[in-house]
Amino acid sequence: MDASLIDKWTQQNNFVVKEWKLSDRRIGGNQQQGIRERCHMGSLKLLQMIQGVPANIELIQLELTVAYNTLVFSFNLSTLSAVQENLTNTLLRAHEAIGCQTSTRDPVTLWNITLKSFSNTAHLSCLHNLLCVQWALLLASCQMKSIHQMLRDVTQEEVTVPSQGLRAGIQKLRLSDKENSNLLVAITARELKDLLQICTILVEGLESMKQENYSAALVACLEAVSLPAPRALLAQVHTLTGFAFAKLNQPQSSLQSYRKALEVDFSCHSALYQSALVYRQLKNTQAEIEALRLLHSALVQHAEQPMDSTGVMVISPDVLLSSTCMDSVLAVPATQLILHCLAYTCALHDRISEAVELYLDLMSSLQSDITQPARHDVLTEGDASFLRVPVVYLEAAFTLLRAKRMWDVITVCEDVITKTMNLIPEKLVVDLSEEHLLFSMEGHSKSMKHERLENVLWAAAAHYLQGLAYCKMKDTKESVASFTRSLNLNWLAKVSLKSAGTVVGNHRDYEVEMKTLQRLRGLALAGRGISFMERGQLKEALRDLKLSLQSITDLQVIKLGLVEVYRRLGRQEEAIACWRESQISAEAFSSRNLPLYLQTFPGVSLCFDISDLNKMMEDASHRRF
Numbered sequence: 001m002d003a004s005l006i007d008k009w010t011q012q013n014n015f016v017v018k019e020w021k022l023s024d025r026r027i028g029g030n031q032q033q034g035i036r037e038r039c040h041m042g043s044l045k046l047l048q049m050i051q052g053v054p055a056n057i058e059l060i061q062l063e064l065t066v067a068y069n070t071l072v073f074s075f076n077l078s079t080l081s082a083v084q085e086n087l088t089n090t091l092l093r094a095h096e097a098i099g100c101q102t103s104t105r106d107p108v109t110l111w112n113i114t115l116k117s118f119s120n121t122a123h124l125s126c127l128h129n130l131l132c133v134q135w136a137l138l139l140a141s142c143q144m145k146s147i148h149q150m151l152r153d154v155t156q157e158e159v160t161v162p163s164q165g166l167r168a169g170i171q172k173l174r175l176s177d178k179e180n181s182n183l184l185v186a187i188t189a190r191e192l193k194d195l196l197q198i199c200t201i202l203v204e205g206l207e208s209m210k211q212e213n214y215s216a217a218l219v220a221c222l223e224a225v226s227l228p229a230p231r232a233l234l235a236q237v238h239t240l241t242g243f244a245f246a247k248l249n250q251p252q253s254s255l256q257s258y259r260k261a262l263e264v265d266f267s268c269h270s271a272l273y274q275s276a277l278v279y280r281q282l283k284n285t286q287a288e289i290e291a292l293r294l295l296h297s298a299l300v301q302h303a304e305q306p307m308d309s310t311g312v313m314v315i316s317p318d319v320l321l322s323s324t325c326m327d328s329v330l331a332v333p334a335t336q337l338i339l340h341c342l343a344y345t346c347a348l349h350d351r352i353s354e355a356v357e358l359y360l361d362l363m364s365s366l367q368s369d370i371t372q373p374a375r376h377d378v379l380t381e382g383d384a385s386f387l388r389v390p391v392v393y394l395e396a397a398f399t400l401l402r403a404k405r406m407w408d409v410i411t412v413c414e415d416v417i418t419k420t421m422n423l424i425p426e427k428l429v430v431d432l433s434e435e436h437l438l439f440s441m442e443g444h445s446k447s448m449k450h451e452r453l454e455n456v457l458w459a460a461a462a463h464y465l466q467g468l469a470y471c472k473m474k475d476t477k478e479s480v481a482s483f484t485r486s487l488n489l490n491w492l493a494k495v496s497l498k499s500a501g502t503v504v505g506n507h508r509d510y511e512v513e514m515k516t517l518q519r520l521r522g523l524a525l526a527g528r529g530i531s532f533m534e535r536g537q538l539k540e541a542l543r544d545l546k547l548s549l550q551s552i553t554d555l556q557v558i559k560l561g562l563v564e565v566y567r568r569l570g571r572q573e574e575a576i577a578c579w580r581e582s583q584i585s586a587e588a589f590s591s592r593n594l595p596l597y598l599q600t601f602p603g604v605s606l607c608f609d610i611s612d613l614n615k616m617m618e619d620a621s622h623r624r625f
Helices: 003-023 029-050 060-074 080-097 107-117 124-140 144-155 162-172 189-210 214-225 231-247 251-264 269-281 285-304 324-330 335-348 352-368 389-402 406-423 446-472 476-490 507-534 538-551 556-568 572-582 610-624
Strands: 375-380 383-388 428-431 493-496
Touching (some): 060 124, 107 144, 162 189, 189 214, 231 251, 285 335, 389 406, 446 507, 556 572, 556 610
16 A cells, blocks of 8 residues: 555544644634534545545554544534444444454444454554444434443443443443554544543433432432533533432532532523522522522523633534433523513512513513514423413513502503404303313314413403503593403303313313403402492492402402492491401412412502501401400
8 A cells, every 4th residue: 555645644634633623612603513514524535535445454544543533523413323324334344454254234243243353453442432433323322221232342341230230331441542643533532431421321310310210310410420521511410410409309409519510610501590490499589589680691691692612522412412301401491481480480479679670671572572473482391381472461561560550551451452352252162071172163273262262361361450550540430441341351251061070181271261261250340349339339349249259259359348348338247247257268369370460469459458447347346246
């Protein structure tokens, strides 16, 4: 073989590798991907030239090295099956070069034969490079048994305890250190082995998580966290460790792991998000809000700044860790969803001024992004969650109501009404007793019918909130009109429950909507009753408040309104009895199982001072008895 040709090909190989190593720390994003593609193409063309001549023992070391570089460059660019096919062909040519023919294409069997054939040659280090590529291919396709078998063949390991066999095989694996310094590689076998080791242990831990065996998952994660790894991957390992601790009801250990993840890599947004979830579980609202604020700020900053390419690897850990479970744990909601979560949490915990500003920011963001869809999908712990824009507006209106910004409430609700009114049918009938829901609107898909029901709810809720705003401004004529519009919309949706059986499956979604509408109907009747009372129409007020109690049987705020009506009618005994009953009502002023915009608070739902009413009724009760 012409020595000058071998030298030329060696120089071409080294030029490609140097280009990669110089570029991977200077640029990122699409440019980095472009360099990867160019290096892959250069290495592939060189390999094709080498394989254009018959397999030759003099060329074998160069060919195996160029094949190795080509394969690792192709890992993020080609399918796993294509990479496997090229690797198999390379091994078969190596056998041909030494005059050892084999026909098997099974990866594990082929490697067994190859390692025996080359056990005492100078080419072993090149083969160990390719062995790591095979390991990566098996790992990316989650073939853990095949990895174990292959490593046992390499280390000549005896059969061990199955649960510890793979990790023991990895620890016993010794790669050849007799590398040819004249032939450069994109990543050394030792560096690749370190990456594969931590990823293999992680995959075992993720499989345990998938089976909800969090103790075994924790053992794997704790082992992985002690191994060398790229900064971003190590932060992810700490996050997975924290998740396992959380599932084992060890929240403080979980928070400690999330803190370590952020110390390693503050751009590990999943650690911040999971921290917020743990703080919520611990009912530490201040810490939850702080974590959400930091997360939102980090997401905004991340969107504005170019991706940091420090430590970019030729084989991405993401390719090796293609686990749905990992994606679920590490998933972070979109920026607007985090902002919504922050606003909602503040509103729910009476931090009204903060909630108002956050909701206004969120609405401004939704309005400015004209390409924004009406729902935003995100995976959270395996479940699909989405944000509906009308719900955001209704929650914002409720928060503005609590902040006593009444005209803003009316304006925001008018926007919801305008955008939903044309989507509401003249009549909507739901039969929950049938195998399939039956509607009076023929020809519409099930999902469209459900959206019609949601539009009814949203429009009715918007009129209800406008009614509260007018009532608080003492404009009882408009408040009565708004509550009446809400009730008229509510009565469009009729539900038929012919079966005594439990509603299951997708039917439960409709049942929840109908129960929410029933709750809204009760609140609108109560609001109209209070408005009638303020207008001096006490009989109408008494009628509506009693009807309201038929929809919501045990809500204190309604009973207090009824007490005031009885008192104004001079029906003292009934007022006292109703007041006493209101003091032991199961549901005081709010229910966390309801949408935020249907929560009830004395300062929002009543137009009179309940402290004065309670004092009067307590005095009257003492005098009476």
